[in-house]
Amino acid sequence: MPEADNNLDAKNYGIGIPQVPETMLMKGLNELDWGMKDRLARIFNRMSGHTVMLAFDHGYIMGPTSGLERMDLTIVPLIPYADCLMCTRGALRQIVPPTCNKPISLRASAGSTILTELNDECLLSMEECLRLNASMVAVMVAIGSRFEALTVRNLTTMVDQGSRYNVPVLGVTAVGKELVRDARYLSLATRVCAENGAHVIKTYYCESGFEKVTAACPVPIVIAGGKKLPEREALQMAYEAIDQGAAGVDMGRNVFQADCPTAMLQAVRRVVHDGERPEKAYEMYRQMRG
Ligand code: R5P
Secondary structure, eight states: OOOSSSOOOOOOOOTTOOOOOOOOSSTTOTTSOHHHHHHHHHHSOTTTSOEEEEEOOTHHHHSSOTTOTTHHHHTGGGGGGOSEEEEOHHHHHHHOOGGGOOOEEEEOEEOOOTTSOTTOOEEOOHHHHHHTTOSEEEEEEOTTSTTHHHHHHHHHHHHHHHHHHTOOEEEEEOOOTTOOOSHHHHHHHHHHHHHTTOSEEEEOOOTTTHHHHHHTOSSOEEEEOOSOOOHHHHHHHHHHHHHTTOOEEEESHHHHTSSSHHHHHHHHHHHHHHOOOHHHHHHHHHHHHO
């Protein structure tokens, strides 16, 4: 406890030096409370404003996906190269070492699998998300599907609870055979997520008009990788997405199904954080792969 008497006089007031407020580099997120910003700052790199998230939550709808059969062997070695881990609570407790100190984007909605109709989902409790020290919670939103109202309700419920405890919400635009991934649909789906309070949106890249998708979305967008592409093409997609306004990637199969996943993740980092051109990033990938 500080003593009451005989202390040095306080005199270093920095008169004439204005106190400069630090602002977030990410759009739409400057007015959030401290805890919310702290969590987001763990996910997004302060210098680039971007993030490389590693997604391995596929098992919750697909079972033992190729590359995720033994996550202890395939995912754990990738963890050091990711800015954030996107996974289920099962995978988190089962294989992610708590000592890795990576922020977690926790999949917080689940329900149906590929054997039935996707997107009929319910929510984890916010209490469980806090227990797992989630830095962000991810909720599927299936705009245009039979489960549109249910999933928008899931999103708003999580945003309400996240606001209470300062946990940001990732709105994940859903996949589905009937959902077309063009700029018109993706603009609508991402904007609906943002308007309903999602702090970050995960969606797909589209070759035509993606800059309109990011422009019309008032919060950061990260792209999913989608099905496995040749490594050169996946790096090209990441480059174009960032170049057209995405704030990062949340990639799964194009990393853990690559010939050399650690090299691929490092090459993706060069594109996302350093703006490396895809041809150079691919060359780097080839060299690291050996
Ligand atoms: C989709 O809803 C899941 O959350 C996956 O995490 C997502 O699809 C990203 O993985 P991928 O890059 O393999 O598409």
